[in-house]
Amino acid sequence: MQQVDQMRKGTTTLAILKxxxxxxxxxxxxxxxxxxxxxSRGEFLFKEGLIYPRLHQMEQAGLLSSHxxxxxxxxxxxxxxxxxxxxxxxxxxxxxxRTFSQGMDRLLGxxx
Amino acid sequence: MTVxxxxxxxxxxxxxxxxTEHEVLEELRGHLEEAVAAGMARGLTSEAALSQAAAALxxxxxxxxxxxxxxxxGALEGIAAAALPVIFALVLRWFIFAPDGTAAAxxxxxxxxALAVIAAVVLLVPLIRFPRRRYALxxxxxxxxxxxxxxxWPTTRW
Numbered sequence: 339m340q341q342v343d344q345m346r347k348g349t350t351t352l353a354i355l356k357x358x359x360x361x362x363x364x365x366x367x368x369x370x371x372x373x374x375x376x377x378s379r380g381e382f383l384f385k386e387g388l389i390y391p392r393l394h395q396m397e398q399a400g401l402l403s404s405h406x407x408x409x410x411x412x413x414x415x416x417x418x419x420x421x422x423x424x425x426x427x428x429x430x431x432x433x434x435x436r437t438f439s440q441g442m443d444r445l446l447g448x449x450x
Numbered sequence: 451m452t453v454x455x456x457x458x459x460x461x462x463x464x465x466x467x468x469x470t471e472h473e474v475l476e477e478l479r480g481h482l483e484e485a486v487a488a489g490m491a492r493g494l495t496s497e498a499a500l501s502q503a504a505a506a507l508x509x510x511x512x513x514x515x516x517x518x519x520x521x522x523x524g525a526l527e528g529i530a531a532a533a534l535p536v537i538f539a540l541v542l543r544w545f546i547f548a549p550d551g552t553a554a555a556x557x558x559x560x561x562x563x564a565l566a567v568i569a570a571v572v573l574l575v576p577l578i579r580f581p582r583r584r585y586a587l588x589x590x591x592x593x594x595x596x597x598x599x600x601x602x603w604p605t606t607r608w
Contacts, residue, residue, distance in 0.1 A: 367477060368484040386485075387512030390477060391519040398519075416477045 350384065350392050352435065353377075355401065355420060355428040364419040366407070367393060393418055401427055451497065453482045456504045463513025466520050474516055481507070531576070535589050538572040539596035 357373055358365065365373070371389050374382070396402045401424035408414035420428070443449040457475050464471050482503050489499025545564045572593045576586035 366480065368481045371481075385508055385511065386481070387507040387509070388515055390474070390481070390512065391515035394474075394516070394519045413480060413483065414476060415480045416473070 349382075350389070351396060351401075352428070352431045353382075354389075354392065354396065355424055355431065358402070358418065358420040359425060359428055364405075364407075364417040366415040366417045370418070396424070400424075451500055451504070453479060453486070453500065456482060456500065456507075456509065459509045460513045460516075463510065464517055466517065470520050474520070478507070478512070531580070531585055531589050534576060535572065535593035535596060538568060538593050539600065542568050542597050543600050 353374055354370060357370060357377065361373070367390055370393070371384060371386050374384050374389075393402065393404075397404055397418070400421060402418045403421050404416050404418045406414050407417050440449070457479060460478060461471065461475060464474070466474070482500065485503035485506065486496060486499040489502055490496060492499075494502065542565070545562070545568070573586060573590045576589045577583060580586055
């Protein structure tokens with residue numbers, strides 16, 4: 339169960355970094371959740387409330403930056419953007435992911 | 451049930467610094483309002499949409515994870531904020547009094563680059579490290595208060 343949790347956390351971080359890198363614009367939490375669900379076409383269900391702690395952890399780690407959008411008195415939203423450190427982490431994570439994925443394909447005899 | 455009711459349930463599981471708690475809850479408020487608007491656009495009533503949004507959020511688990519994410523950082527930040535001005539004031543004092551232990555060097559201090567360097571470092575380090583600027587400014591003021599105390603009572607042993 340712990341392994342599943344670790345895998346979920348790792349893949350959520352990777353998915354958020356890739357989404358923000360591809361979007362090339364800052365997004366707020368609700369937009370991120372919607373975009374992730376749309377990308378996964380319902381294959382992955384992200385627990386909505388767990389995305390926010392994950393975003394905060396990524397911000398603390400310097401992978402994301404954030405600021406509040408909107409003026410006082412109107413609806414304010416905290417929006418997130420990927421940082422340079424986040425882009426570097428994304429490149430490293432993607433390389434690891436490809437290595438793992440290709441290794442599993444070979445192990446299972448799925449490689450063409 | 452209203453958005454505030456849902457936020458109160460989340461807040462019941464949080465024991466964070468007031469400003470952090472306020473920011474976290476405001477972010478969740480934005481999320482719930484967006485989710486309710488989307489639910490109503492799909493034809494749900496506002497109550498049903500909010501009920502669905504709260505269930506999708508997972509109030510209890512969200513509060514546990516948010517508490518775990520922010521609690522440790524606050525403690526570390528507090529320790530660093532308390533220790534840094536003392537450390538830097540001691541460094542400044544070391545520059546002033548070393549090596550002969552007299553306070554005469556105070557008069558030369560304004561023209562020494564060491565003063566400007568330490569004053570800049572003691573402000574810049576917290577500004578870069580701490581998410582809130584007022585912490586850095588408060589820390590800077592404490593540093594100067596401690597440094598002035600050593601100037602007023604230069605014979606005080608630290």
